[in-house]
Amino acid sequence: MSLEKLSTLAQDQWEAEKRVRIKEQELKDAKKAERKISEELIPDLMDELGIEEFTTSAGIAVSVKENIRASISKDNAPAAFTWLRKNGHAGLIKRAITVIAKNDEQGTEIMGQLDDYDVSDKAAVHAGTLSAWVREKLAAGEDIPMDLLGVFRQRISKVKV
Numbered sequence: 001m002s003l004e005k006l007s008t009l010a011q012d013q014w015e016a017e018k019r020v021r022i023k024e025q026e027l028k029d030a031k032k033a034e035r036k037i038s039e040e041l042i043p044d045l046m047d048e049l050g051i052e053e054f055t056t057s058a059g060i061a062v063s064v065k066e067n068i069r070a071s072i073s074k075d076n077a078p079a080a081f082t083w084l085r086k087n088g089h090a091g092l093i094k095r096a097i098t099v100i101a102k103n104d105e106q107g108t109e110i111m112g113q114l115d116d117y118d119v120s121d122k123a124a125v126h127a128g129t130l131s132a133w134v135r136e137k138l139a140a141g142e143d144i145p146m147d148l149l150g151v152f153r154q155r156i157s158k159v160k161v
Contacts, residue, residue, distance in 0.1 A: 098120045
């Protein structure tokens with residue numbers, strides 16, 4: 001009797017897992033369709049019509065906003081950092097210097113003796129900081145190297161009932 005029950009439960013689990021896979025695929029497909037509508041179809045049509053906001057006869061308010069994100073790629077980092085430094089924006093670049101000391105005593109002696117330690121030095125610009133800075137510069141009408149700084153402009157529609 002217990003092997004029969006185990007067989008039934010195994011079958012139930014297999015069917016439940018199958019339903020989950022189907023629902024996950026349905027969700028993935030629904031998100032893809034929603035993205036196409038909100039990021040392409042509505043913004044493109046509203047651009048064509050020359051409007052940024054609209055309320056349907058059913059009372060659904062539609063608006064299009066632009067999201068601007070930026071992230072410097074690893075390949076572009078040297079050139080991007082050079083551009084930022086040359087144009088007075090070196091303050092955006094943060095450096096993380098990691099020193100691994102063998103014990104606490106060595107940790108207190110680190111200053112002035114970095115050659116004796118395993119040191120890593122990583123320069124980076126935080127994507128959130130860079131994105132905010134890019135939005136500020138674009139709003140001010142300043143010209144910046146969009147490709148070099150990894151700027152991504154996305155128009156997306158929002159609907160409210």
